[in-house]
Structure formats: C-alpha cells, structure tokens
Amino acid sequence: MDKLKINGGMPLEGEITISGAKNAALPILCAGLLTSDTLRLTNVPQLKDVLTTQKLLQGMGVRVMTDNVHEFEITANQVERLIAPYDLVKTMRASILVLGPMLARFGEAAVSLPGGCAIGARPVDQHIKGLEAMGAEVRIENGYIKASARRLKGARIVTDMVTVTGTENLMMAATLADGITTIENAAREPEVVDLAECLIRMGAKIRGHGSDSIVIEGVERLHGAEHTVLPDRIETGTFLCAAAAARGKVLLRQTRAGLLDAVLDKLREAGAHLEAGDDWILLEMRERPRAVNVRTLPYPAFPTDMQAQFMALNAIAAGTGIMSETIFENRFMHAPELARMGARIAVDGHTAVVTGVEKLSGATVMATDLRASASLVIAGLAAEGETVVDRIYHLDRGYEHIETKLGRVGARIERIA
Ligand SMILES: CC(=O)N[C@H]1[C@@H](OP(=O)(O)OP(=O)(O)OC[C@H]2O[C@@H](n3ccc(=O)[nH]c3=O)[C@H](O)[C@@H]2O)O[C@H](CO)[C@@H](O)[C@@H]1O
Numbered sequence: 001m002d003k004l005k006i007n008g009g010m011p012l013e014g015e016i017t018i019s020g021a022k023n024a025a026l027p028i029l030c031a032g033l034l035t036s037d038t039l040r041l042t043n044v045p046q047l048k049d050v051l052t053t054q055k056l057l058q059g060m061g062v063r064v065m066t067d068n069v070h071e072f073e074i075t076a077n078q079v080e081r082l083i084a085p086y087d088l089v090k091t092m093r094a095s096i097l098v099l100g101p102m103l104a105r106f107g108e109a110a111v112s113l114p115g116g117c118a119i120g121a122r123p124v125d126q127h128i129k130g131l132e133a134m135g136a137e138v139r140i141e142n143g144y145i146k147a148s149a150r151r152l153k154g155a156r157i158v159t160d161m162v163t164v165t166g167t168e169n170l171m172m173a174a175t176l177a178d179g180i181t182t183i184e185n186a187a188r189e190p191e192v193v194d195l196a197e198c199l200i201r202m203g204a205k206i207r208g209h210g211s212d213s214i215v216i217e218g219v220e221r222l223h224g225a226e227h228t229v230l231p232d233r234i235e236t237g238t239f240l241c242a243a244a245a246a247r248g249k250v251l252l253r254q255t256r257a258g259l260l261d262a263v264l265d266k267l268r269e270a271g272a273h274l275e276a277g278d279d280w281i282l283l284e285m286r287e288r289p290r291a292v293n294v295r296t297l298p299y300p301a302f303p304t305d306m307q308a309q310f311m312a313l314n315a316i317a318a319g320t321g322i323m324s325e326t327i328f329e330n331r332f333m334h335a336p337e338l339a340r341m342g343a344r345i346a347v348d349g350h351t352a353v354v355t356g357v358e359k360l361s362g363a364t365v366m367a368t369d370l371r372a373s374a375s376l377v378i379a380g381l382a383a384e385g386e387t388v389v390d391r392i393y394h395l396d397r398g399y400e401h402i403e404t405k406l407g408r409v410g411a412r413i414e415r416i417a
C-alpha cells in the first residue's frame, strides 16, 4: 500500500497548476447518462474517483473515451445495465449520482445504498424523498435502492437540509421530467452551478442555480454538448494552507479566487498576504500563522472539506483556534493523528479546540479520509523531521499527483511502497 514520505521544514516557493474540481467532474460525468449524444468534457482531473466513475458508466454500457487524460467523451447511446453495483459504490459514495439521471431517462435504476463512511452516516434519504415527490416508486431491497417511474413529474421539493449531491441528483432528474420542478433549500456550491451550466448546454431549462431555489422546466430530450470543468476550490485551498503552514510564496494557476472567499478570508486572518487575478492566487506567508476560529457551513460559508487542513494550520499557529464542524458528525479523525505529531487538540463533540505549538515533529501517521490525509500532508510539510503518511489511497481519490505538485514548489515529498 502506497505511503507518502515527507521531510518537513522547507518553505514552499514556486507555481502550482490547479486541476478541475473532483466534486464537479463526478456529477457532470454522470450527466452524460441523460442523453444518447456525446458529452465532451475538458479539465477533468486525473483522480481515482474519476476512474471509478468511468468504470461505473462503462459497466452500464456507456462509451467513455479519453484520448487525453483530462478530456473525456461520454456517449450513453447503448445503456444495457441500469445498475450501480456494491463493489463500486462502496469505494465512492458519489456513485449515487447516477440514480437521478438513470431514472429520468430510462424509467428505472438500481443503485447500491451507500453506507456510512469515515466522516459520518451520510444518509441519502433526501435524494429518495425528492424522487418520490416526482412520482418515483422507491424501495430498498437487498442493499439496493430500486427506483422506477414511467416518467418523472415536476414537483416542489423542500430538502430538510442543504445537500450537495442531493440537489445535483434531483436537478439532473428534473431536466427530463414532465413539468416544472422547484428545489428549495438547494445547495449553492459552485460545483452545483457548474453542473447546471453543463446541463443547460445540453438543452436543459434551469434557472436559479447558485441560489437556494432552483427551478427546472423538464424537456423531452437533452443533446450533446461541450463543457470545461471548473477549477478545484478545495485543492486550491489545500495548497494555500500548505504554503501558509510551511511558509514561503506560492502562485496557484488556473484557479478562481471567487470560489473560495471564506477560505481566503481565514488565511488573511491567519496572517497570509494574498493577491489574486482572474485565474491565479498568490500567497506569501512571512511569519508564524495566527490561530483562527472556523465554523463549517454550506457554501458560501467555510467548507467542511477545508476544516482538516485548517486544523493542521492552527496546530502550529500562535494562539488558540476553535473549530466547529456542523456538516458531518465524525469529521475530526485527523485530530488524534495530528496529536501524534505533537499537536494540542481537545475534541468535544462537534468542537475542536486547537492550541498552537511552536513546532510539530515528524511521525508515522495514518490517513482516515480524503481531507484528513491532506491535513497530515500539510502537518508533515511544516513539521521537523520525517513524516510518513500511510493509507494514501484516500488522497488519490481527490488530489491529482499531489506529491509531484508539491515537489515542484520545493517540498521534500515522495511516494513509497
Ligand atoms: C461528491 C461531493 O460533491 N461530495 C461533497 C458533498 O457530499 P454530499 O453531497 O454527500 O454531502 P451533503 O451535502 O449531501 O451532506 C450534508 C449533510 O446532509 C446530510 N444528508 C445529506 C443527504 C441526505 O439525503 N440526507 C442527509 O442527512 C449529510 O449526512 C450531511 O450531514 O458535499 C459535502 C458537503 O459540502 C462535501 O463534504 C463533499 O465533498
């Protein structure tokens, strides 16, 4: 099993190019199921989760062509098996995103029910509630969500909480429904907006995306289109945190500052100097960071997917940072691993109190989930001595060549078996 070996203490200097967003690419690849024409995508990140989605679609009979690793052509003109099997869903929860498109276009779907994962129980009851409101019959049988509907009907859906993939699944389903669907309490995340823009290029009638009320007027059919996946704001934020923790000056290219205002505000509060243009962000960190308080909430507030990386930053900051996780019930698994490197973190339910120490010391630590892994890499870059991060298959789900990108800005980091 691969590990990352990091020799910390080197400031980071140079440029990193940001990849396309995992959380936009995955739903957009699944949107290819909504038409028999070809959907052409560029800026698709080269990630394990993208590969899993490719396998999932190919298993159904969808033709997925990738001449260049970042360009995909998806043609769903011969879909034979309307099923997302357990062995793929268990490795990637986002597989649930085939449910809405399959049901809308083919009238039936069987998707293995995703179980809980390292960060929480993560039920999909809101996806099901929304599809039922649109007239689908849904039952849970043998570990699968089995859904059928002759043709989905437009409905007004109010989700109990803001759910990103829930909004995406229902928005995709509604594009081919009969009549108008309104999703209230919709997620406003940039990845939802990117998906909506791709669907509009495919002929969908959607308005309100980016607000908490999305209105979709169903059409008879969607057609082929071309779309470029937006930059990954979480990868961007992760490298900014790495540069803030290890200190130095790093320029991120092919990204957009407007996607991560809340994160940039916290980095400024921590003492980082930031400049940004249309498609770049420059961060310089000249001194020890100051601890910041963080409360995770749906977009546009501070993202839960950046909480672990800020915990690593707070771990070496001056002062005490209070971190509240309000989205997932078990997203502090990195805290005990950071403590093995000398961090002082007290976790009480949804709150972690992080008292910064002058220096962390390298240790062997274990990654428990995707962003927890990223926080251990950041801690390793800032720590004295050698850190080995075990179980980095989590990282490979969501970061494209992280060791190569960090190596280019001077990090001493290598992948070892
Ligand atoms: C592939 C993808 O885009 N993943 C992102 C997506 O996950 P994902 O879409 O799975 O997360 P949700 O936004 O759905 O979850 C938000 C909260 O709602 C709860 N919930 C959600 C749906 C539901 O039917 N019932 C329910 O109770 C969840 O358990 C969680 O507590 O948004 C999360 C929150 O920004 C991010 O951390 C993930 O990176």
Ligand SMILES: C=C(OP(=O)(O)O)C(=O)O
Pocket (backbone or CB within 6 Å): 023, 093, 094, 305, 370, 371, 398
């Ligand atoms: C939690 C995440 O992803 P997923 O929803 O795919 O588990 C993430 O990207 O941080």
